Amino acid sequence: MSLLDNTFNQYSLSPSAAKRLSNKTISVPMMEAITPRWLLTFLPWVSTEAGIYRVNKVTREAKPEVFTNNLEEHNIPHSFPDYDPRPREYTLSIVQTVLKLNGQVTDLFNSPINQKQEQMRLTIEAMREQQEWEIINNSEFGLVASVDPSMKISSRNGSASPDDMDELLTKVWKKPAFFVAHPRSIAAFGRECTRRGVPPVAINLYGSPFLTWRGVPILPCDKLEIDKNTGTTNILLMRVGEREQGVIGLHQQGLPGECHIPSLSVHFGGIDSMGIASYIMTLYFGAAVLTDDSLGMLENVDVGRYHDYD
Known part of the structure; x- marks a missing residue:
């Protein structure tokens, strides 16, 4: 073995030393509590x-009341829906x-x-x-x-x-x-x-x-x-x-x-x-x-x- 070989062996860079000189790739912070939601x-x-969101509701369903017009013999339906006077509001x-x-x-x-x-x-x-x-x-x-x-x-x-x-x-x-x-x-x-x-x-x-x-x-x-x-x-x-x-x-x-x-x-x-x-x-x-x-x-x-x- 030559003197040159001994010199290289003496100054060979170890993996642990190399790690200290290298840049690490790091992750962003991980948080286990995160769910898919x-x-x-x-x-x-x-x-x-x-x-504010107001939910208007019908309290009385619209049921047609049918009346007969004797002169024209046509049925005329009449109906109207009733609304809740105090609808719920979501804030x-x-x-x-x-x-x-x-x-x-x-x-x-x-x-x-x-x-x-x-x-x-x-x-x-x-x-x-x-x-x-x-x-x-x-x-x-x-x-x-x-x-x-x-x-x-x-x-x-x-x-x-x-x-x-x-x-x-x-x-x-x-x-x-x-x-x-x-x-x-x-x-x-x-x-x-x-x-x-x-x-x-x-x-x-x-x-x-x-x-x-x-x-x-x-x-x-x-x-x-x-x-x-x-x-x-x-x-x-x-x-x-x-x-x-x-x-x-x-x-x-x-x-x-x-x-x-x-x-x-x-x-x-x-x-x-x-x-x-x-x-x-x-x-x-x-x-x-x-x-x-x-x-x-x-x-x-x-x-x-x-x-x-x-």
């Missing part, structure tokens, strides 16, 4: 003019937070990831998750609380069965759009269908597979809560859209400071003496059930005790 995607959204609800950013962070540590942009993105994701939860569970306008008593049925034998889902379809029989169920209740329903030899058909929507029943998609949503004590949850079925007199989402487009998505406003709240910048982020939204027969619910669906899957 299919309900927000499938729900038709209606923009309000001033944050947009809000999810609001204040995002605080250290000026040092955005000045010095802003490459290769834009820290302000990523902090806002993650905050918006959290706000949207809360938005979907409120649309389902809010005590005033949430879908679970808005189901008319006549549109509720209870599971026959605990877990959701084809018979239960069929009965729910008899409640919302006029153009049902989709079911909404917790992923664990969908799994339990799938097992029951397979046990009976009628496995549900899967279809592809928005690039993702969905189980269906009688051709109606079943949307997974973890915001339908499971009771920790009983291990039960609910399944929703709805007709949607204004034209179909169904369930709709509410928002208001074109807000001052609107950012990223409709009805989300971001306002700069100033910088304090410590160099902390504040951004007030507000998401306005709501939901309305236009007619009682557009929303049904299967109650007491057993998916197992909470500790079984915690």
